[in-house]
Amino acid sequence: MSENCGPSFHVNEFVLSRFAPYRIVAMGHELSRCLSRAYAGEGLTIPEWRVLATISQADAIAARDVVANTPMDKMAVSRATTSLEVKGLVCRVTDPKDRRVSSLSLSVSGRAVFERVAVLALSFEKKLLSALSLEERESFDKLLAKLERATYTVAPESGVLDFATEVNKE
Amino acid sequence: MSENCGPSFHVNEFVLSRFAPYRIVAMGHELSRCLSRAYAGEGLTIPEWRVLATISQADAIAARDVVANTPMDKMAVSRATTSLEVKGLVCRVTDPKDRRVSSLSLSVSGRAVFERVAVLALSFEKKLLSALSLEERESFDKLLAKLERATYTVAPESGVLDFATEVNKE
DNA sequence: CACCTTTGGTAACATATGTTACTAATGGCT
DNA sequence: AGCCATTAGTAACATATGTTACCAAAGGTG
Numbered sequence: 001m002s003e004n005c006g007p008s009f010h011v012n013e014f015v016l017s018r019f020a021p022y023r024i025v026a027m028g029h030e031l032s033r034c035l036s037r038a039y040a041g042e043g044l045t046i047p048e049w050r051v052l053a054t055i056s057q058a059d060a061i062a063a064r065d066v067v068a069n070t071p072m073d074k075m076a077v078s079r080a081t082t083s084l085e086v087k088g089l090v091c092r093v094t095d096p097k098d099r100r101v102s103s104l105s106l107s108v109s110g111r112a113v114f115e116r117v118a119v120l121a122l123s124f125e126k127k128l129l130s131a132l133s134l135e136e137r138e139s140f141d142k143l144l145a146k147l148e149r150a151t152y153t154v155a156p157e158s159g160v161l162d163f164a165t166e167v168n169k170e
Numbered sequence: 171m172s173e174n175c176g177p178s179f180h181v182n183e184f185v186l187s188r189f190a191p192y193r194i195v196a197m198g199h200e201l202s203r204c205l206s207r208a209y210a211g212e213g214l215t216i217p218e219w220r221v222l223a224t225i226s227q228a229d230a231i232a233a234r235d236v237v238a239n240t241p242m243d244k245m246a247v248s249r250a251t252t253s254l255e256v257k258g259l260v261c262r263v264t265d266p267k268d269r270r271v272s273s274l275s276l277s278v279s280g281r282a283v284f285e286r287v288a289v290l291a292l293s294f295e296k297k298l299l300s301a302l303s304l305e306e307r308e309s310f311d312k313l314l315a316k317l318e319r320a321t322y323t324v325a326p327e328s329g330v331l332d333f334a335t336e337v338n339k340e
Numbered sequence: 341c342a343c344c345t346t347t348g349g350t351a352a353c354a355t356a357t358g359t360t361a362c363t364a365a366t367g368g369c370t
Numbered sequence: 371a372g373c374c375a376t377t378a379g380t381a382a383c384a385t386a387t388g389t390t391a392c393c394a395a396a397g398g399t400g
Binding site for chain 3: 232233234237244245247248249252268270271272
């Protein structure tokens with residue numbers, strides 16, 4: 001009781017509604033839900049839309065690069081890709097140079113679907129950001145970028161922020 | 171082709187990595203993953219931790235109020251509450267005034283678990299926000315609050331932002 | 341006080357997501 | 371070439387999450 005030199009804050013400080021990570025997660029959840037209306041109309045699921053949108057950013061892209069550029073593991077990408085292929089929205093071609101990788105590209109109808117959804121998505125973003133002034137928008141963009149950098153500055157291989165060290169050390 | 175007076179932006183504007191809602195969702199996903207390490211050590215799942223944290227904010231609270239204050243539907247809350255009760259971390263008592271509602275409160279060990287996790291969570295938040303200066307932190311807080319208001323300013327009963335109207339109108 | 345409506349919560353089912361292995365293809369390395 | 375380590379992707383299983391329908395308790399309203 002006299003050796004009380006642990007973490008410097010008291011638990012009473014914890015108020016869920018003011019806890020930044022929670023607020024971001026909760027908002028992300030709600031945004032996701034709102035946005036899903038845009039692609040649900042096209043019969044797309046969230047991972048399908050993410051894969052579609054990621055492929056759209058290039059002429060062709062390997063599945064592993066989709067994994068590297070989205071918050072999805074390779075299984076999720078694999079599943080979404082398969083169903084997109086079944087729907088005829090993406091073409092999957094085995095790369096002759098390295099027959100392990102499959103090169104993904106949008107079909108004509110895939111690009112059409114993407115464009116219709118993209119228009120809705122941009123409209124949504126516009127409406128959301130209209131809550132901020134131009135300067136505020138720029139400011140938010142910068143702050144978000146800084147936090148992204150902090151978030152993705154990962155511990156060696158665990159792929160996660162190592163926050164326990166600060167607490168556990170004597 | 172000559173009547174091209176649709177939405178004012180072109181699809182080429184859509185770049186996933188600059189799409190604000192996506193960035194927020196992706197960051198939320200990563201934060202969630204990082205944070206889960208804090209309560210995984212206590213054997214808690216994400217919804218369990220949310221319920222625990224929400225109950226901790228009051229002496230006792232009805233399950234429906236947990237639903238109202240978290241991004242979870244009532245089924246998710248029900249399940250998490252049941253398992254927390256099984257683990258002896260929360261007490262569920264039927265309200266004698268209205269026997270439909272169950273009043274939830276933390277047990278002694280439940281509070282202990284909460285406090286241990288809360289310390290880790292606060293430490294994590296501190297580390298995350300250390301990427302920002304004090305002024306930046308205040309600024310981010312305000313901007314986030316504005317966006318939250320915009321996000322949760324819902325369409326009548328759908329509970330979602332009504333962004334389609336802007337697009338569909340002639 | 342019956343009757344209909346609303347509300348809090350759960351059961352049971354369907355779907356989605358995460359995990360662990362496994363296969364196939366490749367790239368060194370000796 | 372022969373062998374081991376690595377990589378891309380998937381199958382099969384276990385969990386988790388979402389949906390629908392349901393029950394039991396309240397709250398009105400005639």
